[in-house]
Amino acid sequence: xxxxxxxxxxxxxxxxxxxxxxxxxxxxxxxxxxxxxxxxxxxxxxxxxxxxxxxxxxxxxxxxxxxxxxxxxxxxxxxxxxxxxxxxxxxxxxxxxxxxxxxxxxxxxxxxxxxxxxxxxxxxxxxxxxxxxxxxxxxxxxxxxxxxxxxxxxxxxxxxxxxxxxxxxxxxxxxxxxxxxxxxxxxxxxxxxxxxxxxxxxxxxxxxxxxxxxxxxxxxxxxxxxxxxxxxxxxxxxxxxxxxxxxxxxxxxxxxxxxxxxxxxxxxxxxxxxxxxxxxxxxxxxxxxxxxxxxxxxxxxxxxxxxxxxxxxxxxxxxxxxxxxxxxxxxxxxxxxxxxxxxxxxxxxxxxxxxxxxxxxxxxxxxxxxxxxxxxxxxxxxxxxxxxxxxxxxxxxxxxxxxxxxxxx
Amino acid sequence: xxxxxxxxxxxxxxxxxxxxxxxxxxxxxxxxxxxxxxxxxxxxxxxxxxxxxxxxxxxxxxxxxxxxxxxxxxxxxxxxxxxxxxxxx
Ligand SMILES: [Zn+2]
Numbered sequence: 001x002x003x004x005x006x007x008x009x010x011x012x013x014x015x016x017x018x019x020x021x022x023x024x025x026x027x028x029x030x031x032x033x034x035x036x037x038x039x040x041x042x043x044x045x046x047x048x049x050x051x052x053x054x055x056x057x058x059x060x061x062x063x064x065x066x067x068x069x070x071x072x073x074x075x076x077x078x079x080x081x082x083x084x085x086x087x088x089x090x091x092x093x094x095x096x097x098x099x100x101x102x103x104x105x106x107x108x109x110x111x112x113x114x115x116x117x118x119x120x121x122x123x124x125x126x127x128x129x130x131x132x133x134x135x136x137x138x139x140x141x142x143x144x145x146x147x148x149x150x151x152x153x154x155x156x157x158x159x160x161x162x163x164x165x166x167x168x169x170x171x172x173x174x175x176x177x178x179x180x181x182x183x184x185x186x187x188x189x190x191x192x193x194x195x196x197x198x199x200x201x202x203x204x205x206x207x208x209x210x211x212x213x214x215x216x217x218x219x220x221x222x223x224x225x226x227x228x229x230x231x232x233x234x235x236x237x238x239x240x241x242x243x244x245x246x247x248x249x250x251x252x253x254x255x256x257x258x259x260x261x262x263x264x265x266x267x268x269x270x271x272x273x274x275x276x277x278x279x280x281x282x283x284x285x286x287x288x289x290x291x292x293x294x295x296x297x298x299x300x301x302x303x304x305x306x307x308x309x310x311x312x313x314x315x316x317x318x319x320x321x322x323x324x325x326x327x328x329x330x331x332x333x334x335x336x337x338x339x340x341x342x343x344x345x346x347x348x349x350x351x352x353x354x355x356x357x358x359x360x361x362x363x364x365x366x367x368x369x370x371x372x373x374x375x376x377x378x379x380x381x382x383x384x385x386x387x388x389x390x391x392x393x394x395x396x397x398x399x400x401x402x403x404x405x406x407x408x409x
Numbered sequence: 410x411x412x413x414x415x416x417x418x419x420x421x422x423x424x425x426x427x428x429x430x431x432x433x434x435x436x437x438x439x440x441x442x443x444x445x446x447x448x449x450x451x452x453x454x455x456x457x458x459x460x461x462x463x464x465x466x467x468x469x470x471x472x473x474x475x476x477x478x479x480x481x482x483x484x485x486x487x488x489x490x491x492x493x494x495x496x497x498x
Contacts, residue, residue: 052498140498165497168419187464187477190420190493203497234474236418236492241429245416247492248473 013037016110021064035224036064042223043067045128047120047148048138049096050074051208052162052215054086056136059216061104061111065223068104069132071116072096079409083205122147122272130155134222136215137161142189143275149174149182150271153258158222158229162215164208166201169237171214172249175259176222176231184253185234202323207239293369297376299389304359305402315351315358319371324363328407330398338367341374348375349382358388365394410434411485415449421466421491425453435483442468443480445489459493467492 013033018025021036031038044065046057049072060068074096076087084096091099097115104113118124120139129135129151137148137159145161152159152175159174161182175181214235221229236245257274258265265271299307307314318325318333325335334351336344352358358375362368372390379385391398399406415431422429439448446468450457459466468475469490475481483489 048498050498138498140496142494142496145494145496163495163498165419165495166423168495170419170495185467186494189496190459190465201497208498234492236490238418238429245472245490247469247490250474250476253477 013040017064020108020110024063031220031224031226035226038224039064039220040066042134043069043132044134044136044219044223045069045071045132046136046138047071047144048140049084049086049100050080050138050140051083051203051205052164052212053096053100053136053138054084055209055212056138056162056215056219057100057104057212058086058107059213060136060219061108061113063216063220064108065111065219067112067114067132069114069116069128070097070100070104071118071120071128072100073117073119083203083208085209120144120147122268122275125151126154126268129157132157134219135159136219137163138212138215145182146189146275147268147271150258150265150274151268153181154266154268154271160215160218160222162208162211164211165203167204167207167239169207169211169239171211171218171230171235171237172233173218173222173229173231176229178252179231180249180252181256181259183258184256185249187253187256204239207237210237210239293372293390297372297389298392299359300392301398301401304391305398307359313356315348315356317348317358317360317371319360319362319367324409327409328395330361330395333361336371338362338371341371342378345375345378345382345385349384352385354384354386357386359391360388361391361398362394364396365390365392368394410436411440411483413445413483413486414488415445416488416490418490418492419495420493421456421459424456424459425449426455428453440483441480442470442475442483442489445483449491456491460491465493 013036024030025032025036042065044060046053049057049070057070076091076094076096076099078092081087081089086103087096087099095117097117101113101115125147135148135152135157137145139145139148149159158176159182161174162171163169218230232249233246234249236247252259254260257263265274316330316333318329318335319338319341321337322335348358360368360371368390372388375385375388395406399408412432412434415433417425417428417430446460449460463477469492470481471488
């Protein structure tokens with residue numbers, strides 16, 4: 001059952017185990033000595049040591065999962081700390097799996113914690129997943145979620161899936177005792193969700209933490225063989241309303257491309273081909289490629305800084321969402337979120353007034369390119385817009401090239 | 410006319426303009442999940458691309474998933490939840 005013989009546990013509980021786990025051994029009608037032995041003999045792979053991973057890893061370590069593996073390629077950033085509570089301020093810059101292992105070893109040195117400091121991909125997923133008893137998805141992007149699901153189906157492993165964004169979270173167990181898989185539930189990545197990431201949309205710190213704790217409970221139930229694992233329902237948590245909705249899931253889908261009888265995904269290679277359509281940003285991989293714009297419509301941050309310093313009158317349009325604009329902005333900037341540009345052409349024309357050039361800025365220089373292009377399209381209809389240019393690289397570049405004191409968020 | 414409650418979650422909530430619930434009136438002709446998808450697309454243009462596609466946005470009727478390809482009748486007092494996946498972690 002165990003993939004790592006050095007940690008496999010034989011025989012009865014030792015005195016140190018009885019002492020450490022006594023409070024869970026004593027639960028009335030609980031899993032008892034037999035259940036504890038199952039935990040000590042089990043191996044669990046947690047994918048992602050972020051907000052959800054933080055709590056699920058700590059609780060799985062604390063309860064005595066004999067062999068715990070954590071995979072995460074990313075490093076700890078100070079903006080992670082409000083929710084990724086397994087990492088401390090001193091860990092900033094350290095690989096997240098490494099930081100998680102240190103926390104686990106402090107908490108429970110009696111177990112074995114293995115780490116993988118790489119991303120989970122179609123190349124390593126099957127080997128990693130098939131060598132563990134239970135898989136916990138604490139990843140942060142749709143593509144990884146489909147890879148994990150497919151590898152779990154192909155290797156017959158139960159998948160404890162949890163996710164969080166904004167003020168909401170979801171939890172369900174997939175591929176458990178003939179139950180539906182993640183693709184049965186979500187056959188393709190959501191069009192809107194695909195464009196979201198925590199760094200752009202924010203997340204309320206305790207929400208992923210709670211989802212991770214609930215995943216730890218489901219994992220313990222799966223390993224100890226407790227009834228009523230959350231496999232036939234999807235739990236939806238809304239933190240602002242404090243509502244927990246339990247939606248009854250459909251059974252395994254006959255047309256499911258990976259777990260159905262006529263599955264088209266029968267290997268990780270086919271999973272890769274299917275996943276090409278499932279690309280979405282990861283919280284940590286949100287380095288989207290710059291959008292196309294001609295050089296004549298672009299201006300660098302340093303050039304724009306000179307315009308500001310020379311006192312030339314102009315309009316600076318900040319096209320980020322209001323939440324981000326309220327966080328920090330350049331003095332004098334006007335906030336017109338990208339989605340509102342088309343409706344605001346008349347207004348832009350009025351304030352430009354045939355004399356003031358318009359400059360568009362955003363966080364990284366992608367939305368501002370789209371905004372610039374939209375305004376360019378309207379120039380004929382609105383001749384009073386003097387001119388428009390995109391500020392290359394956005395506020396991220398402004399911070400690195402012009403003003404180091406501008407907040408990084 | 411019948412009246413049903415629609416609950417918006419995750420990106421569906423955002424696409425509809427940060428609305429978490431809405432009471433919707435339906436004529437007897439419209440009292441089914443397929444017409445509801447059409448009406449929601451008209452009422453919330455930001456939601457249209459999602460709500461029109463069954464593979465993109467799942468509906469739950471009274472806390473039970475509506476299987477794809479299935480059109481269910483709606484009655485007064487029913488609750489429909491719009492459930493997109495969440496991917497963050
Ligand atoms: Zn399936």
